[in-house]
Amino acid sequence: MKLLIGENIKRLRVTNAITQEQLAESMHVSPVAVSKWERSETTPDIALLPKLAFYFQVSIDELMSYDACSVELDIQEFLKAHGAAAEAFNLKECKALSSDAYQKYPNDYRVMELYMWDLIGGYADNDRNEVLKHTAEIDKICGRILDGCTDSFIRADAVVMRGKLLHAAGKTDEAVALYQKELPDWYQTAGQKCEQLFAKDTPEFRNRLDENICELSKFVLNKLSKKIWFCNPGTTVQEKTEEAVRLCDALKAFRPFISEEQLKSLVSYFSSDFEAKLRLAKAPQKLMNRIHALQTNC
Incomplete structure (x- = not known):
């Protein structure tokens, strides 16, 4: 597969709102070196690959050979398989699928969303001990979603999840207050607002x-x-x-x-x-x- 490391560094840097100067400082290289990587004029020293992969929270394989079309197809296949497993109430299969997808695509918000819910057994009837067990990891994912994701539905799910974390920690009043502040009421739904467009x-x-x-x-x-x-x-x-x-x-x-x-x-x-x-x-x-x-x- 064609190496696309320069394109990948630029894509990951821009996606994560990181400047060339910030990346250069973290990698202990000059901004000029980063610029040359992104233009594919040079490639990073092989010793930097693990550090770059860790910095962007991706695998070395993804860093070096990312193919956007192939990855999107793979993610769509995952979403389809996960949907089928969820429809069959196969929570074990859902968790296995999302765990594998999250290992491969830890920066895809769709994958992150499903992965965090599968960690605690779905959207309802969650085991409090399971929620507490995964609180640190899930809260970090919620933060990443709220900081960078523009999909309103995924962002809302992150808010809902943070309410779950608060409830599991015995802070139910804070969870309710969070929902009342951040989530729309029944009258603010898309269906209601579409109806109100017309005479x-x-x-x-x-x-x-x-x-x-x-x-x-x-x-x-x-x-x-x-x-x-x-x-x-x-x-x-x-x-x-x-x-x-x-x-x-x-x-x-x-x-x-x-x-x-x-x-x-x-x-x-x-x-x-x-x-x-x-x-x-x-x-x-x-x-x-x-x-x-x-x-x-x-």
Whole structure:
């Protein structure tokens, strides 16, 4: 593979907002030497390669032979595989994939985001001891994201993670205050703001309103699914299933307000979510079939 060390040094330096003078001082060379490296007129002394790799938090292989297209393809393959593992609730596979990707691409914010969540077992129901165990490493990652990442969603995840760290450390009030300060409330979402762009007598407004009704309905259904499953400890799996069926029947009251297609989408969303809970609980197949049938009987 073609050596691209000069291009890589420049890319990594610029990405990390480091000046040629700062890099030169850290490597004990002149700024002119750094400039020549970046123009591929000369290459760093071989003895400097480990120091440069450590400085930029990359492997020597990445420093010497970085191919942006190949790396992006590799990262996209990782994201796809990780998404499939997450959908299958295979947390062990998620962690293995993100750990490997983080070793290879420690400066990619997408990789960093997934890696830090996999360290503590996902977005919810985290083991406090696991969070405390990885607090120092995760807090450092959060800092790097907030200092350099421009993706608002990844940045928000870093804020959420820092709240998790505070909560695990017994500082729940600080976690809540952080969320209230840094994260938007329900009325500041993209869906709500898109709806408000249009006058209320326009078809665009009606379309956005319908989209928001469905999106918020799915959100509420997700919460109701959790309430049925987790907040009634004295009920059997069969009783929980019957509650879920009754809830789906109640959704038919939405018919005057949404289309049949939208209604089916809501039923499908809820039944798929509840079916996944039954699967994890190793529920009898007849109960899973009962929930699955809701999609065809709507």
